[in-house]
Amino acid sequence: AQSVSQHNHHVILSEAASLELGCNYSYGGTVNLFWYVQYPGQHLQLLLKYFSGDPLVKGIKGFEAEFIKSKFSFNLRKPSVQWSDTAEYFCALKGGGYNKLIFGAGTRLAVHP
Amino acid sequence: DSGVTQTPKHLITATGQRVTLRCSPRSGDLSVYWYQQSLDQGLQFLIQYYNGEERAKGNILERFSAQQFPDLHSELNLSSLELGDSALYFCASSVRGYNSPLHFGNGTRLTVT
Numbered sequence: 107a108q109s110v111s112q113h114n115h116h117v118i119l120s121e122a123a124s125l126e127l128g129c130n131y132s133y134g135g136t137v138n139l140f141w142y143v144q145y146p147g148q149h150l151q152l153l154l155k156y157f158s159g160d161p162l163v164k165g166i167k168g169f170e171a172e173f174i175k176s177k178f179s180f181n182l183r184k185p186s187v188q189w190s191d192t193a194e195y196f197c198a199l200k201g202g203g204y205n206k207l208i209f210g211a212g213t214r215l216a217v218h219p
Numbered sequence: 220d221s222g223v224t225q226t227p228k229h230l231i232t233a234t235g236q237r238v239t240l241r242c243s244p245r246s247g248d249l250s251v252y253w254y255q256q257s258l259d260q261g262l263q264f265l266i267q268y269y270n271g272e273e274r275a276k277g278n279i280l281e282r283f284s285a286q287q288f289p290d291l292h293s294e295l296n297l298s299s300l301e302l303g304d305s306a307l308y309f310c311a312s313s314v315r316g317y318n319s320p321l322h323f324g325n326g327t328r329l330t331v332t
Contacts, residue, residue: 140320149221149309150323157318196262206252206275207311207321209262 108133108201112210119187119217127182127213129171129197138200139180140207141171145193153195156180167191192217222246223324225310231330237298240327244291244312250274251293252313252321253285257306268293269315300331 109132119125131137141153154165161173171182180197197210222245232238244251253265255278264277268287279285282300287293297304307328311321 138318142323149223149325150311151221152320152322155320206264206267206277208264209254211261 108199108208110197110199110208110210112195112197112213114213115211117213117215119215121189121217121219122186123217125182125184125187125191125215127195127197127215129180129182129210130178131180131197131199132178133199133201135201139171139173140198140200141165141169141180141182142196142198142209143193144196144212150196153182187215187217189217189219191215221322221324223310223312223322225308225324225327227327228325229328229330231332232300233332234300234302236300236331237296238300238329240295240297240308240310240329242293242295242310242312242324244293244310245322247314248312248322249291249315250313251287251291252311253279253293253295254309254311254323255306256309256326260306262309265295297329302331305329305331 111130113128139156142150144150156163156173164170194212196212198207224243226241249270252267255263265279267275285295307326309326311323313319313321
């Protein structure tokens with residue numbers, strides 16, 4: 107069965123701090139991996155996606171993620187966060203022939219000015 | 220704006236009632252997905268349709284049903300509502316293909332009293 111684990115449920119940072127949110131998945135085959143962001147009161151928006159090729163993926167708003175197959179991980183990073191990055195972040199995967207996205211539990215990020 | 224339209228935005232109803240949530244996918248997208256987001260369960264996949272046919276089923280209760288119409292809009296029907304059905308219901312759409320990300324609507328917030 108496919109599953110996604112996000113170990114940090116709540117993260118609090120000050121502006122300009124660096125961010126790394128953990129994501130591990132469980133699936134033995136080829137995966138597509140995604141990070142979505144949900145700003146307060148809004149819908150989920152795609153931050154970045156990994157399908158194949160370069161394991162370091164760059165997304166919108168200065169975010170990037172690295173796919174490490176040996177560790178079944180797809181951690182999200184940003185060198186310097188801003189107050190406007192306050193949101194909930196979801197890691198998700200599509201595995202094999204399945205089209206549905208399986209989401210992690212989410213990480214709530216609060217950035218203080 | 221993701222291009223996915225969901226109506227209504229808010230719905231308040233009583234236990235035992237039946238409601239219908241509507242979703243119009245992005246232009247050109249053939250797949251529609253329904254997700255339920257609650258505080259205790261996170262983002263749960265309910266069901267997927269592709270070009271009018273059911274493609275995948277997740278944790279959808281028997282009291283819930285969905286369909287996708289020839290014009291590709293979709294409806295999620297929730298019946299015999301219980302307090303625990305209170306949640307945010309998201310619709311998402313994607314073009315055909317394993318590598319296509321999902322684009323989410325703004326959701327319908329259902330409150331069962």
